[in-house]
Amino acid sequence: DSGVTQTPKHLITATGQRVTLRCSPRSGDLSVYWYQQSLDQGLQFLIQYYNGEERAKGNILERFSAQQFPDLHSELNLSSLELGDSALYFCASSPRDRDSQPQHFGDGTRLSIL
Amino acid sequence: AQSVTQLDSHVSVSEGTPVLLRCNYSSSYSPSLFWYVQHPNKGLQLLLKYTSAATLVKGINGFEAEFKKSETSFHLTKPSAHMSDAAEYFCVVSGSVSGGYNKLIFGAGTRLAVHP
16 A cells, blocks of 8 residues: 555546546655556656645646645646546655655546546 | 666566566666556556665565666566566656656556466
């Protein structure tokens, strides 16, 4: 058990809809990272938050946004969903931001767009 | 910029035989390197990490990896495969985005199959 909790485990919705994925980091970790894993793109870094502030952006679409709350949990919002957004979305956490600490991953949310 | 290449998309071994999963990296500075494992419908689990302390790194479940700077390689090995080792393995380099912030760059993955 990594200590990182993601909800829901599965989400099925339709094109054009909006969904929110939730992540609770490991106790004591201040950084939260979001990743997308799809068959054609592999594992890609989306965005990082540290103690409530956005720290780094990767290949995140403008239709996607995220935030980290004062209790350090994070939410990833996906809007105007397209078929290609179907993927496994992972959250990871680490103690700090600028270090080589390995990140601990949650079990992911599998998003299916019909 | 950092990158990582996993040389085999699929590896198949018999139970009890050695495992070799190959990874080459590219980095403009001394990298941090990791191997993660992903079992079906599960998240990623850290197997081991290299952060310049020692070139031979021992991880969990009998896995180890050797950092070879001259070959820019970080291959993962295990002396004897077990059925439970069947999973997808990712070689990862810790890179930086603007401002020097930490970001993990993943290889495409190697799917390991273990046969009885």
